[in-house]
Amino acid sequence: MLVEPDLTVPGSPEIFVIGDTAHVLRPDGKPVPGVAPSAKQEGKHVATTIKARLAGDGAARPFRYKHAGDLATIGKWSAAIDFGWIKLTGWLAWWLWGIAHIYFLIDFRNRLAVSLSWLWIYFTGQRSARLITQGDDDKS
Numbered sequence: 315m316l317v318e319p320d321l322t323v324p325g326s327p328e329i330f331v332i333g334d335t336a337h338v339l340r341p342d343g344k345p346v347p348g349v350a351p352s353a354k355q356e357g358k359h360v361a362t363t364i365k366a367r368l369a370g371d372g373a374a375r376p377f378r379y380k381h382a383g384d385l386a387t388i389g390k391w392s393a394a395i396d397f398g399w400i401k402l403t404g405w406l407a408w409w410l411w412g413i414a415h416i417y418f419l420i421d422f423r424n425r426l427a428v429s430l431s432w433l434w435i436y437f438t439g440q441r442s443a444r445l446i447t448q449g450d451d452d453k454s
């Protein structure tokens with residue numbers, strides 16, 4: 315849903331919406347992307363706002379998304395990375411993509427679980443999530 319710049323529901327300043335469920339616009343009018351880093355930044359922002367309110371500071375705090383860069387996989391051994399100051403594609407980008415995603419997970423158990431799960435998917439070809447990419451028009 316389209317939320318206020320401080321991530322509250324329009325007309326209900328006591329309700330916050332974050333992550334994939336929030337549609338929030340940046341100062342340039344472009345939407346904040348629906349990715350994990352923005353969800354984490356929004357969660358931190360809301361926690362700070364709630365703490366400030368509990369301390370008696372009710373000032374509206376507009377959310378400012380900090381874009382650290384783009385990472386995307388293109389198959390098993392290939393990815394694309396664009397951090398502005400560095401752009402990479404291929405297997406090195408793929409390794410960096412994997413390391414970055416595991417590094418940013420919270421706590422060691424999650425990192426281990428995701429690493430093992432990814433290794434399993436990689437070597438067996440079995441995936442836990444499936445995407446439907448074929449539309450009705452493509453059916454023959």
Ligand SMILES: Cc1cc2nc3c(=O)[nH]c(=O)nc-3n(C[C@H](O)[C@H](O)[C@H](O)COP(=O)(O)OP(=O)(O)OC[C@H]3O[C@@H](n4cnc5c(N)ncnc54)[C@H](O)[C@@H]3O)c2cc1C
Nearest residue numbers: 332333334335347348349350351353354385386387443445
């Ligand atoms: C296939 C795919 C690939 C992606 N790849 C990337 C990527 O490479 N990099 C990246 O940054 N982002 C990626 N994303 C986007 C990223 O996953 C989301 O932006 C991010 O997870 C949003 O976080 P969230 O907390 O809003 O939602 P989620 O991470 O979806 O968390 C919502 C949680 O709420 C739980 N939940 C749902 N309903 C209820 C309920 N009624 N009661 C209790 N719990 C409930 C769910 O089980 C879930 O655990 C990808 C998304 C998809 C679908």
